[in-house]
Amino acid sequence: MASTGVVKAGYWHCHSAFPVSDIKSSLYTHLFAAFADVDPTYQVTFPTLYKHQFETFTRTVQIENPDVKTLLSIGGGAPGVSSTLASMASMQENRKIFIGSSITLARANNFHGLCLSWQYPSTAVEMTNLESLLKEWRAAVEIEALKTTKARLLLTAEVFHSPDICSARYPCRAISNNLDWIHVLAYNFYTPASSPNETAPPAPLKNKRNVSLCVEASIDTWITVGVHAKKLVVGLPFFGWAWILNNPSQHGLFAPAHGLAVVLGKSVDGSVPFVAVKKFIGYQNATTVFDETYLTNYCYAGTTWLGYDDLESIISKVTYSRKEKGLLGYTAWHVGADDNWSLSQTG
Known part of the structure; x- marks a missing residue:
């Protein structure tokens, strides 16, 4: 406490x-x-x-x-x-x-x-x-x-x-x-x-x-x-947001995208509870990154990209x-x- x-x-x-x-x-x-x-x-x-x-x-x-x-x-x-x-x-x-x-x-x-x-x-x-x-x-x-x-x-x-x-x-x-x-x-x-x-x-x-x-x-x-x-x-x-990447090989911050992605059926607006982010990472074997310049986390798998804490x-x-x-x-x-x-x- x-x-x-x-x-x-x-x-x-x-x-x-x-x-x-x-x-x-x-x-x-x-x-x-x-x-x-x-x-x-x-x-x-x-x-x-x-x-x-x-x-x-x-x-x-x-x-x-x-x-x-x-x-x-x-x-x-x-x-x-x-x-x-x-x-x-x-x-x-x-x-x-x-x-x-x-x-x-x-x-x-x-x-x-x-x-x-x-x-x-x-x-x-x-x-x-x-x-x-x-x-x-x-x-x-x-x-x-x-x-x-x-x-x-x-x-x-x-x-x-x-x-x-x-x-x-x-x-x-x-x-x-x-x-x-x-x-x-x-x-x-x-x-x-x-x-x-x-x-x-x-x-x-x-x-x-x-x-x-x-x-x-x-x-x-x-x-x-x-x-x-x-x-x-x-x-x-305790949530993140999901984007659809234009190109899976371009997957950093400010990578080309086209709107929201729905992850594990958890959201209709693109927001994703942290517990669902962790499930996505596990299910999709997503790559995780902590960017030390922006001090933020993100992950990606295929064309799905998530920014979160x-x-x-x-x-x-x-x-x-x-x-x-x-x-x-x-x-x-x-x-x-x-x-x-x-x-x-x-x-």
Whole structure:
């Protein structure tokens, strides 16, 4: 388990079909249950199909690790979620409903905190509304803690790899003042959708071709705009992306390709859980490479090429985040995608 004061977090994704009872919680300091819904009246609710798993999440993961803290992550990247959150944040009365119901739901089910997964606010107006939401949410959890004499609920949020999106900037001062930390989703810099004509490293620590598209630049930019390193938790992807090579003999980074490949039937968008990457390597006797310039892993077999994070790249990021930058920690998306907990045990 990570040392005191370091966040080593992991997400459980309700759609992953991974049992909560199988989570090796001793490897984590914080576990996030993803994702709670926001209904048309802006009440935070559990997904109907997974209601029991959310209700028993904290109790279940604390069987193995009584000290692990749990947080309820709200929102996510499903279609329509961002517009619902934008509508909620746009009016004070809507924010009040959202905030009150989130606190009530968290307390009723023994969560230690809340996480906003708004992917992503992208206009100046939405960023201003996000600022109001964060201020009001923090005030509400402070008041609730005083009234109940319970420890204040933690408040966190997932954010884009850059503080700037579509010419809008996150409310960095409000983030620093009101959140305990943010999860910087420093991955998906390249995917088969964004780079259909050539392979590319999905989440490199460094990038000599485009210095702005890498973990290092992402973290440096967030610090530059005023968010302290101890408020930053870097996202670690327990998944990769698959491309179709034009020519099997050209198989390095930025090799000619033509879109996504589906590996072992695991994905329709080209993303591949780490456990499936390892199966692909074994089944296809794929060649594996750790590129020491970009600090990223990839493998290939025939015309299939995968970019992903394996032990070498995860260790590089953990070392970078903790020893070089002094970040608060790191978080994995998602624990059910790991291969026999090999990535979770790093750091």
